[in-house]
Each structure stands twice: as structure tokens, then as C-alpha cells.
Amino acid sequence: MTISTPQSVPALLARNVAQFGDKPAYREKEYGIWQSWTWAQAAAEIDALATGLLTLGANAGDHIAIIGRNRPAMYWGMVAAQKAGCVPVPLYQDAAAEEVAYALDHCGARFAIAGDQEQVDKIADVREGLTQLEHVIYLDGRGLRKYDHSAMTSYADVQAAGRASNMAAEMEARVAAQTYDDTCVMLYTSGTTGRPKGVVLSNRNIIETSKNSSEFDHLRPGDETVAYLPMAWVGDFIFSIGQAIWTGFCVNCPESEHTLATDLREIGPTYYFAPPRVFENQLTQVMIRMEDAGRVKKWLFDRFMATAKRVGPAMLDGTSVGLLDRLKYALGDVLVYGPLKNTLGFSRIRVGYTAGEAIGPEIFDFYRSLGINLKQLYGQTEASVFITQQPDGEVRGDTVGVASPGVELKIAENGEVFYRSPGTFVEYYKNAESTADTKDPEGWVATGDAGFVEEGSGHLRIIDRAKDVGKMADGSLFAPKYVENKLKFFPNVLEAVMFGNGREECTAFLNIDLTAVGNWAERNNIAYASYQELAGHPQVLETLRAHVEEVNRSVAADPMLAGCQVYRFLVLHKQLDADDGELTRTQKVRRKIIEEKFGDLIGALYDGSGEIYTETEVTYEDGRKGQITATLQIVDAAVAPVAARMAAQ
């Protein structure tokens, strides 16, 4: 196998062309039909674009920004950049213009490959300040006919220029010059605090990690995956480029972001990744539809789901299950699980992963019990994704698995998790200080998460962000995320933010889930005109109070965390949003910003007021700003008695 590992992604691509050139490498649904490209065809497209970049004057080491939705041509753009000796820098397609400007300026990109008019406009808006940006290459020319084309060319034209040129020798030299330690890709971390940082990952990082993780899960040519997560996210780079090209499996791109459900069903991926939020939404959809189903179907569903819940996970783990239960499960598979999995597009999944946030045990077990091999992994951009992952047969809701192949783990005294691996990033671009803060000279990287390795199983368990873990006024442990996750496991709660560090009591902000609560309102003939009105409805508040009290009881059961019970909460009048800076682009809560922005509300939670009037600035999707005002009710929740309070050491 390791006669000589190709030293770069383009070299791996050449290997794939030689090994399975006529097998499908990419598919995209367009004009209602799945269009496909074999490895040989994809390599030809990439070669044309790479040579085209040379004709535009791309030098080795240049940064090339890539921004757009998941399309084969955009992935080729990344590999073409690598082939030309440049560094691809994928950016979040829903990023605001100033975020894009920061990244383009920081990496000094000379070229940008933009998906469509929206992205071209975004770059055009900030182009004045970007002295280094020379040329924009656009994929979909719609609406761009009237634009000034002096520094802008279509993707197809660049490819045509590449095909017409005679720079094949130069091209070969560029590929041959690449070493295992050259930069493969640069990814900007979304950053819950401060400016995004450019994480530099080498060919070694990407290829070694792809190799190890592909072997861990026995990925093989012929596997199918659906690429729909942001291209700027490290996971997508590893799944859709690293592992796909290492293993030689096929990457399928949906027709549009709105057709994902249909496209997923048509492709039936065998290897699939989704953040917990996606699984949560899908489960909510299923439950809502079952509520609307006929009585017979509902009865069948409830009955067989009970069986699945009891024996499904065990069967998936390969432990022994009685014959009668096996028969029941088989019948359920024909009547319920099979059709349901088919509808969700999960019929063929061999390996499924979720990561990024904690997933609710109910949700996790639901999918496992259907016979879907859903597992958890723990990772970050700086590790080229993989730090720990769950091996087949050792899957549990509350751990994130064992150290991935080649990864060493270490828990510091304060509980922070450290790792060292072949995937460990090279540096933060132009930021030696942060690099030194994060990675020590021996290569150990601080994850920023607090956790511990479970005795016996060797599985890692994550409690919270290390910097978010604090102490209550009486010295007991304050772990906000632990409680927030428990709250978020209720379908009605979309987001929760907890406060209480250094205080006597904990309080929380909640966001309702409009799908779930809206459906409930419809069912109960409750009229509402807006999100805000529904969020403030007395019956909604009452339901949420019941949820909070249930969480309090479950928190009280753990003496170490019993101090984190929620005494008071309020339901926010707006959804926390990345456009308003309250969430990161990967939908993680930014505590500092929320604390500053809603300071008046936090005050009201602690000064005993019954309600509070507030004005909030919101940003609409097109960038315009507006004001919303609301009077919010403060709701008290009962706390459960605690047997014994233990101080956090």
C-alpha cells in the first residue's frame, strides 16, 4: 500500500485516474437530472482550470479564495489551485461582505473563484480596499452580463484559455515541485471570540488524516456521500476532498439548498455526516408528520418504534438479542423502519457521523434504533477534524469515542483536553502569537474543551468549553453548556443560553423552535401573527417552564452540577442569529456578545422584575438593519432539592 504515498492532492487525483478513471467521482443534480463526471473527466476539468490559472499569472504560493455553494466545479477549483501550486482558501458562502473582506485581505488573495452573482457582488462591494485581489473567476454567469469584465472572467473561459495554452510542461513542474509539507489548504475558523484565524494545513495533515480515518471506518471506492455542508468548514474539506480522493468515492452535490431532502433520498449516501441540528430537525419533521398520519399508521409506528428502541441499538452493536425480538424487529423493518429510512434517504448508510455539538440521547437513539450506524466524533479545524471517534460496536450517546488512529490524548490538570496527531495544523497564518498559545513546541494542542477519559472504556467525555466552566458564588461548579444541551434536547427549544458564573443562582434565555411550537399552536388553535407573539404566548411560557423544571430535576440528580439549576428564564423575542453576530457561522452561541447585547435582560432576570421592555437591533438577510421592540415576561421555575452540595475542587 505504502510503496510511495502521493505527496499532494493533485498527485492522489492522478493515481485515481490511473486506478479507476471511468468510475464516477462527482455528481450534481442539474436540470432535474444527475449529471456525473468520472475521475478522468474531473481530472481533465481540473487540469484545464489549473492551466487557465497559470495563463492568468498565478504564482506558486498564491492564495486563491473560493466562495460558493457545494458544486463539483467549486471543488475542482480547490484542486486546480493546488495543482497550480497555489493555496485554496474556501470561505463561508453566507458570510457578510466585511467578513469576506477580512479573509481576502488577511490572506492576500490574488484570485477569487465565486459561485454566482451574489458572491461576485459581495466581493465587488469590498474590492476597493483590497489591493492584492487581481481577478475574479465566476462559475454561474447569470446576471453578470452587464458587469465590467476587465478583472473578471468566467470559469469556462479560464478553462478554455488553459486548454488553448501550451503550458503543460510548466504545469507538470508545478505539481512535481510539491512536497508533503507544503500547504494543502487554509481554512478560517469561525471563532467564538475575536477575529477568525487562518488555519494552515499541510499535505501531510490532510493526506495522513484522510488515510487513517478512511481505514478506521473501512471506506471504499463505490461509497457515496452528499456534499452539502459549507465548503469552508474543515469537515467538508476532509470528507469531500481528503477522504473522497484518498479512497476514491463519489461526491454528490445537491441541486440547490432547498432540494436537499429529495436529493438525499435519490442518492442514498453510504457515508454521511450531519450536525446534531440536522438530525434534530429531521426527527421533528417525522414526529409532526406522524401526528398527522392515520390511526393505523400511527399505531404501527408507535408499536414498532417501541420495539426498535428496546432492541435496535443492541442489534446494531452486535450484542445478542432474543429470537422473538429479532422477529419483531424484522417485521418492523419491513413495515416501518425500512420505509422511514428510505424517506429520510438513510437506507444505505454504512457509516454516519455527527459532531460539533452534543446530540440529545433521544435523538441519537432514535436513529440508532432504526439500524442507522450513527456515531459521534470529536474534532476541530486545527486537528484536520479527527481527535476522537467511536469505533463500530462501541457507540454511546454520552461519549465522543476513543482517540483516532495516530492521535495522542492528554488531559491537563484543569481538565482541558490536549492532543497531538499527524493532522495537527502547521500554524495560524500570520499569527505566530496565537500559534504559540495553542500549540506547544512538542506539538501538543489545547482544544479549549474540558473533559475526561472514562475509566475502563477509554472513551473521551466532553463537559464544556474550558473557558466557560466557572464557579457559582458558593463555589459549586458552573457548566452552562451541560444544562443548555439538556434544555435543547426538547424539540420546543431551539437555543438556550445560561448565565450564573459568580452569582448565587442560574438563569437562562430560551429561543423557541418555530417549527415545533408553530405546529403545536396550529394543533391547539392558537393564533399568532409573528414569531415574537408566539414566543411570548402564556401557554408557550407555561410549556417551557415545565421543560425547565424537568431539566432542573435531572440536573439536581448529579451532586457535582446541582448548582446549575435554572431559577428564572425568559423567552427571547428574536431568534439568535449569525447575521446579528449572536451565533458563529457554524451556529455556536457567542456568550460575550449576547451578554453585552442583552445586558438589560440579564439584569431583569436578577433584579426581581416581572417583565421588561426592550429594544433590539436586527440585521435582515440583505444587510439592512431594523429595530424590534418587545415586553418580555420573566418566568420563575421551581428548583429541585439537592441531597448534598459539593463544592467544585
Added chain:
Amino acid sequence: MKDSVEPYVTADGRTIGPVMMDMRAITLRFGGVEAIKNISFDIREGEIRAIIGPNGAGKSSMLNVISGFYHPQEGEVWFHGKKRPKVKPYQVARQGIARTFQNIALFEGMSVLDNVMTGRLGHMKAGMFAQALWRGKAEREEVENREAVERVIDFLEIQAIRKTPVGRLPYGLKKRVELARALAAEPKLLLLDEPMAGMNVEEKEDMSRFILDVNDEFGTTIALIEHDMGVVMDLSDRVVVMDYGRKIGDGTPDEVRANPEVIDAYLGVAHD
């Protein structure tokens, strides 16, 4: 500019060609009611031409005259330099004129795809029997037409509702499906009857972009009726203003905006 028949290029780089449709002294009566009183105006190739006016001004009637649904008692309709005889609407459709309706007129029980396919009717030549058997030419035709329809679906970004019955769609999307059906006919002249009525700001923005893109990408000439003044002024090259069946203004948006009679009748703003 209005009186010149020479082609010219607009500030944003589109070419406006010779007169395509010329309405000459049109008068339309329903019994004793004069809906349109002696109105003349023209539509030039490649332009976006708006007809505006208060309720009951006769805008929709005018659109119906253009589409051949109403036949004016007086006046002549000249199309591509030839006087148009009294024709049936389907004959007008074959000449490359397609329209959308003020009150959506789609087949509610059929899918979006099937609705848009009906826009291709004028492009299907195979006989009824050949279509029923779905052999040879009929099959080839269907594939070709489906491809054309898929391009329209892609263009208007309605892939996600391709298979959804129209009856289940919200209003704004139905409007878009109607535009899709009209576009599927690959018209030379597209008539839009209040394309943004009842839409929210975001839907209006989307629709405006689609109208501009249609004009820009396919060079389709567009005549539209619209209430939303802001939209009309932003979109159109020239505007006809009607009031009680009379034409009270005709010209570029700026000219129309400055016309005191228009301000009186339509905008309702006092002037001195």
C-alpha cells in the same frame, strides 16, 4: 428618444431595437362604457415597458387587447411592422406573445412541472395519437420540451417545488410558477399583469430580479402592469400612464414622474 425608431443602447448596456408592437388610436367599448379612449403607444424590441394607472384606468383591458383577447372597436394593432388582423388568443400565442394573469390562472391540481410544461404546447407538433402512444417523434419532443422547461425551472429557482401540486403553494410562489409557464413558451413579448400584487418586500425583490434577468439573458421584450410605483420606476425603460381610459403620460420614468397631470391623477400629490 421616444419618437426615434433608431435602435439605441441603454445606460446599462442593453440594445433597444425597432418598434415591435404599435398600438394606433385604440378605442375599446363595453356597451356604453369606454374602457380605452383613443390611445396610441408602442413597445420596442428589448425594452421593459410599463403601463400604470389607478384602479379602473383600463390597464388590464389594454393588456387584453395586446394579447388578442379583446378586439378594439376602433384603432389598429401593428405587430412587427404589419397590421394584425382580428385574431384568436392562441394565434397570438403562436406569434411569440405570452402572458401572466392578475388573478393567478394555473392548474391547481397539477404539479409545477406539468403546469410549466403546458407553456410548451405551442412547441409540440406531434399528433394526439402519436402522443398517446408516446413513440418516436412524440418521445423526442417530450424530452426536448422537458429540457427547455428544466432550464426555466433552474432559472427561476423553483427546483424544490418541481413535483409539488400548485394548489399547495403559497401565493408568491404561484406567481413565480406562472412566470415560469409564460417563459417556457420562449416568448418574444412577455405580458405581465401585476406580477407583484400581494407580495411582500422580499418576494417583490426576487420577482424584480427575475424580470430584469429575463430581459437581460433572453432579450425578451416585457410589457407589465404594476401598482407599485417604486418597482415600476426602477424596472422600466418607458412608462405609459392611463387614467379613466385616457393616456395622460408617456415617457421615461423621470419624464413621467415630472408630469403634473400624472402626479394629480395617480400619485395624488398636490402640486402648485
